[in-house]
Amino acid sequence: MNVFVVGVGLIGGSFAKDIRRLRPHTTLFGIDVNEDHLDQALELGLIDKKAGYDRLGEADMVIVTIPVDVMVEQLPKILDLVNDDCLVFDGGSTKSLICKVVENHGKRRNFLAAHPIAGTEFSGPSAAIENLYEGKTNIICEVEKTAFKLQERALELFREMGMRIRYMNPKAHDKHIAYVSHLSHISSFMLGKTVIDKEKNERDIFDMAGSGFESTVRLAKSSPAMWTPIFRHNKENVVETLEEYIQNLQEFMELLKNDDYEGIYKEMNDTNKIREILNGIPLNNKQ
Amino acid sequence: MNVFVVGVGLIGGSFAKDIRRLRPHTTLFGIDVNEDHLDQALELGLIDKKAGYDRLGEADMVIVTIPVDVMVEQLPKILDLVNDDCLVFDGGSTKSLICKVVENHGKRRNFLAAHPIAGTEFSGPSAAIENLYEGKTNIICEVEKTAFKLQERALELFREMGMRIRYMNPKAHDKHIAYVSHLSHISSFMLGKTVIDKEKNERDIFDMAGSGFESTVRLAKSSPAMWTPIFRHNKENVVETLEEYIQNLQEFMELLKNDDYEGIYKEMNDTNKIREILNGIPLNNKQ
Structure with a gap:
């Protein structure tokens, strides 16, 4: 089987690693506008051929893992070029515009819109990790628009990689992901900015980072080239989440200004239920 | 040597574990208003005796690791009761009020004000971890007010535990820590709140949490009983950090509303330097 990875970074490279392990007879081809990344991907054994x-x-399969602004330009061109039996799927962090741009394409049935919810704050081929996707959720949009046998080809691979599948429409995906992912990135970037702006002595930041800052600010290491187009694609939802987040922060600040420590305690105590949610425990079983 | 741990939770219990390993001939006594925690600490071997x-x-040594509001009540009483050669140190996350409340105490020279910058989002004796403090920073305030031989007794232990020592005055400590620690907790709690309020279906949160949310919201699992008094003690600094954080979020939202994607890219790119800061690399060596 010939698998092409378009964009050999963290996401595409991690797919390549798992495919190499699970399907040893596959030939992996890499396509990337960044010639250095292609050379690295070859050297790292992510791909067999540029x-x-x-x-x-x-x-037989094309995995498109490029920034979402480039995706909406390139995806129709890629579909133009593949054969009728080829599966094309993407890994983009937004889904509405991507689905929109191919909705009337003659090869729409060759395309599966996917968002594997996995990653790290690093990027490029050297950031690719084996088993990145194991136990992670893969959100598939408009599955009914993909040819059945190509759905099956994709799902078989995702299952072998250990992913949990969820189906959603693109609009719902973009709304949920704005809260659970995009807002986290902005809160982290702005936390980093606030601290850097204030702390002229970077040694003080470093020395105190063990206090919870390090993990909370981790996403502020993420790639601006990847995230700017995501925020652009999902502008409306992201603005809405930001408004609500800022509102919550202002209310918390007012409680503090008014010395309402019962209110502050309650806010934090209510939010503690995130423990059970993240453990996947139904709330009626909570402590 | 007799070491008393007042408050046998995460912080005090982790001290007990390291002392047990480094000073096997020590007898460890536990004091706690929570009888269950004392029993657990005994069962877990954190202490030898209630x-x-x-x-x-x-x-010979008293380690006071209790919420900061209880600390300011209890610390003078503890100092009243210890002998003239006993070292008392604390682990409180704020320092100004704690130093203030003992400044005229007859046994001020028996006290060392410390803040070991380490912890997890968990609490109680079962959360205690060996080597929690290794490689972490311990901020010591007003060291000159502690008797020299007691400073030495403390520093020898801290060094053996692998902590890096920084000296700071209480006011500077509280200001820095508001940025690097207290703000992180509030940003995380309010992120959790925003997502919980919006996502009626908790399964959606759980499924999408791999997208960066899980680490960014980790601190929202923290104990409200511990954090409410910290925010109260450090109210003025925390309000200031919150105002700046909200301002930065608003500016980011304005850039997005105005479709200023160059501006958004620049904000994120500038903040990426947190990578080098957290790696402890001087900025003149940055990539």
């Missing part, structure tokens, strides 16, 4: 769009006709 | 204030006269 390729260009001219070879896409040979593909 | 005790009360009536035995504090036997102590």
